[in-house]
Amino acid sequence: QVQLVESGGGLVQAGGSLRLSCAASGRTDSTYAAMGWFRQTPGKEREFVAAIRWNSGTTFYTDVVKGRFAISRDNAKNTVALQMNSLKPEDAAVYYCAATLSLIRLNNRNTYDYWGQGTQVTVSS
Numbered sequence: 578q579v580q581l582v583e584s585g586g587g588l589v590q591a592g593g594s595l596r597l598s599c600a601a602s603g604r605t606d607s608t609y610a611a612m613g614w615f616r617q618t619p620g621k622e623r624e625f626v627a628a629i630r631w632n633s634g635t636t637f638y639t640d641v642v643k644g645r646f647a648i649s650r651d652n653a654k655n656t657v658a659l660q661m662n663s664l665k666p667e668d669a670a671v672y673y674c675a676a677t678l679s680l681i682r683l684n685n686r687n688t689y690d691y692w693g694q695g696t697q698v699t700v701s702s
Contacts, residue, residue, distance in 0.1 A: 579603045579691040581674045586696030597659040599674030609676040612657045616670035628683035666702045671695040
């Protein structure tokens with residue numbers, strides 16, 4: 578079992594930055610291959626934001642955040658971070674961290690086995 582806890586959400590003005598962090602505990606690097614960030618707004622499906630393969634560090638992004646967001650991991654601390662720059666009002670959502678045993682289809686929420694509770698990001702215009 579893996580437990581994921583997000584932190585770092587909050588209120589920021591458009592154009593500003595936030596850094597989200599996700600701490601994994603329990604059975605960690607031996608039982609998951611990749612981690613990802615998803616986001617969800619009321620009435621919409623949870624959508625992919627970014628993912629990283631744990632061992633290789635290979636990253637993946639949805640097009641709308643490329644060049645603005647960066648996902649990274651700290652193997653020693655079992656954490657994954659999402660640095661969000663040049664935030665826009667449309668980036669506002671609850672952001673979820675997730676872990677998966679798979680190395681493929683990382684942009685698909687159904688790929689993921691474990692989820693955090695989410696952290697709210699609000700962007701004022």
